[in-house]
Amino acid sequence: MNELLLQGLVNGIVVGLIYALIGVSLNVIFGVLRVVNFAHGEFIVLGAYGAYFAQAWLGLSPLLAMPLIFVVFGMMGYGLYFVLVKRLARSNDPEHASLLVMFGLSLVLGALMLLAFEADARSLNFTLDPPFLMFGNIILPTTKLLGLAVAVVVTGALAFFLYRTLPGKALRAIIMNRDAIQIVGVDLNHLSALTFGLGLGLAGITGILVSMIFPSFSPFIGQDYTLIGFIVIVLGGLGHPIGAVAGGILFGLAEQTAMVFFSGTVAMLLGFVLLIAVILIRPAGLFGVQNSR
Amino acid sequence: MHGVELSMENISVAYNGDITVLKEVALRAKPGEVTGIIGPNGAGKSTVLKTIFGLLSTKTGAITMGGRDITNLKAFQRALEGVSFVPQNRSAFAGLSVYDNLLLGCWPFRKDKARIERAIDGIFERFPILKEKRSTLAGSMSGGQQRFLEIARALVTEPKVILLDEPTAMIAPKISKDIYALTRDLADQGATIILVDQNVRQCATISDRLYILELGRNKAEGTREDFATDGQLKEMVAEWMNYKIDV
Numbered sequence: 001m002n003e004l005l006l007q008g009l010v011n012g013i014v015v016g017l018i019y020a021l022i023g024v025s026l027n028v029i030f031g032v033l034r035v036v037n038f039a040h041g042e043f044i045v046l047g048a049y050g051a052y053f054a055q056a057w058l059g060l061s062p063l064l065a066m067p068l069i070f071v072v073f074g075m076m077g078y079g080l081y082f083v084l085v086k087r088l089a090r091s092n093d094p095e096h097a098s099l100l101v102m103f104g105l106s107l108v109l110g111a112l113m114l115l116a117f118e119a120d121a122r123s124l125n126f127t128l129d130p131p132f133l134m135f136g137n138i139i140l141p142t143t144k145l146l147g148l149a150v151a152v153v154v155t156g157a158l159a160f161f162l163y164r165t166l167p168g169k170a171l172r173a174i175i176m177n178r179d180a181i182q183i184v185g186v187d188l189n190h191l192s193a194l195t196f197g198l199g200l201g202l203a204g205i206t207g208i209l210v211s212m213i214f215p216s217f218s219p220f221i222g223q224d225y226t227l228i229g230f231i232v233i234v235l236g237g238l239g240h241p242i243g244a245v246a247g248g249i250l251f252g253l254a255e256q257t258a259m260v261f262f263s264g265t266v267a268m269l270l271g272f273v274l275l276i277a278v279i280l281i282r283p284a285g286l287f288g289v290q291n292s293r
Numbered sequence: 294m295h296g297v298e299l300s301m302e303n304i305s306v307a308y309n310g311d312i313t314v315l316k317e318v319a320l321r322a323k324p325g326e327v328t329g330i331i332g333p334n335g336a337g338k339s340t341v342l343k344t345i346f347g348l349l350s351t352k353t354g355a356i357t358m359g360g361r362d363i364t365n366l367k368a369f370q371r372a373l374e375g376v377s378f379v380p381q382n383r384s385a386f387a388g389l390s391v392y393d394n395l396l397l398g399c400w401p402f403r404k405d406k407a408r409i410e411r412a413i414d415g416i417f418e419r420f421p422i423l424k425e426k427r428s429t430l431a432g433s434m435s436g437g438q439q440r441f442l443e444i445a446r447a448l449v450t451e452p453k454v455i456l457l458d459e460p461t462a463m464i465a466p467k468i469s470k471d472i473y474a475l476t477r478d479l480a481d482q483g484a485t486i487i488l489v490d491q492n493v494r495q496c497a498t499i500s501d502r503l504y505i506l507e508l509g510r511n512k513a514e515g516t517r518e519d520f521a522t523d524g525q526l527k528e529m530v531a532e533w534m535n536y537k538i539d540v
Binding site: 166172176177179182183187 | 346348367368369372373377378379380382383384385386387388389393396397398400401403446447450
């Protein structure tokens with residue numbers, strides 16, 4: 001039993017870090033723009049398809065596809081900001097307006113993926129040698145370990161960007177006080193567009209990690225990831241980028257350790273119970289603070 | 294400080310396109326002077342500053358700075374041109390340290406590390422309390438200290454024009470006195486300062502030129518001496534603001 005629990009904990013950290021990445025990218029977008037990106041899961045699935053076709057057409061391994069997908073999705077996000085998001089962010093009620101519009105975009109993207117890629121679930125042809133590593137009685141697939149390492153590196157790089165660079169500090173400053181950022185000479189539009197680009201770039205990378213770690217992906221699973229993303233950011237604190245890391249790991253640990261004892265459905269249910277408990281005890285989330293906006 | 298002349302001519306501003314809040318307002322602020330704007334609540338004083346900084350767009354008129362038309366520049370572009378704004382509401386970034394707040398103030402020359410270092414050292418020399426608290430989160434400081442940080446951040450770029458909107462609102466009297474002394478000192482060093490203040494006594498005391506606004510229009514203007522000697526102007530201020538300006 002102890003070994004099973006330990007296995008569940010290790011799986012929880014691996015899956016939790018993937019969930020954290022979903023939450024961090026969603027949270028950066030929400031924190032800076034107050035836009036509820038309900039289409040985030042679809043962009044994650046698009047990232048997975050991106051890796052699939054980069055492998056099929058260009059022979060790129062998922063790891064090598066990551067920088068390419070990040071740049072392509074980043075540029076797509078930058079452009080999409082000016083086409084769609086800018087109006088939403090400037091509306092009187094950006095949260096509600098964006099929730100509706102992005103939900104529509106989510107349906108459109110899901111339908112387009114279904115048309116383009118068909119309904120069959122796909123998986124990446126990606127294995128490592130050896131396929132498993134044994135730590136005592138704990139068995140770990142090497143792809144999961146690699147995914148864990150990539151998630152740690154990406155999260156670390158994002159934390160470095162947000163906390164150690166001037167553009168990252170400016171981005172956090174927007175989350176703290178959106179009205180004041182223009183006073184210091186920051187081009188709010190440009191930085192907002194970069195933020196949306198960063199969020200979608202991270203969604204693309206997360207899609208590749210998802211396709212490496214989970215058995216398959218299809219056009220139908222986007223909204224599942226969006227839902228997980230929102231659970232994670234509510235747990236960690238709305239608008240708090242690094243809070244989402246704690247939220248993701250917590251949710252992953254709860255879900256994966258529960259799977260040791262219960263069925264997958266019950267384990268998911270326990271994740272939601274955890275969410276409700278956090279909302280009841282600490283409504284702003286683990287790291288949430290009152291926003292000055 | 295190397296201030297430049299800033300002028301507004303015939304400026305009209307409307308919210309949502311049809312609620313006119315400024316009507317053909319004109320103003321001229323000179324280097325080395327504090328230009329005070331006073332008037333009753335709702336006169337449009339803060340709106341004038343927001344318009345000069347580019348946070349509100351104009352329906353008519355022109356704003357020039359050092360002879361250059363800046364009417365169509367966006368707020369961040371005006372900041373890059375050398376306009377600094379300290380708004381009435383809290384504008385320090387509460388979750389960032391004092392140092393990081395000042396660092397963000399250096400955004401217009403963010404690629405010049407040597408200049409950033411020089412600028413922040415200069416600020417620490419002028420505001421020793423900020424040096425002491427350089428690693429403290431801005432949000433954990435007192436209201437007065439946060440106000441000094443906001444003013445310091447506005448000065449870090451060595452701006453040509455400084456806009457101060459009610460800098461002493463909700464601030465303890467002792468710190469308010471220091472803020473007025475600093476304002477006067479900056480003007481004496483050559484800065485162009487436009488000050489909006491509800492405190493008519495203090496505003497009139499440190500301003501070289503005063504503008505009175507009423508319902509979004511220019512009501513009266515003149516030097517401090519004009520307001521102290523011209524019976525009509527003196528009466529106007531005494532009647533509206535319950536204060537008599539003396540030389």
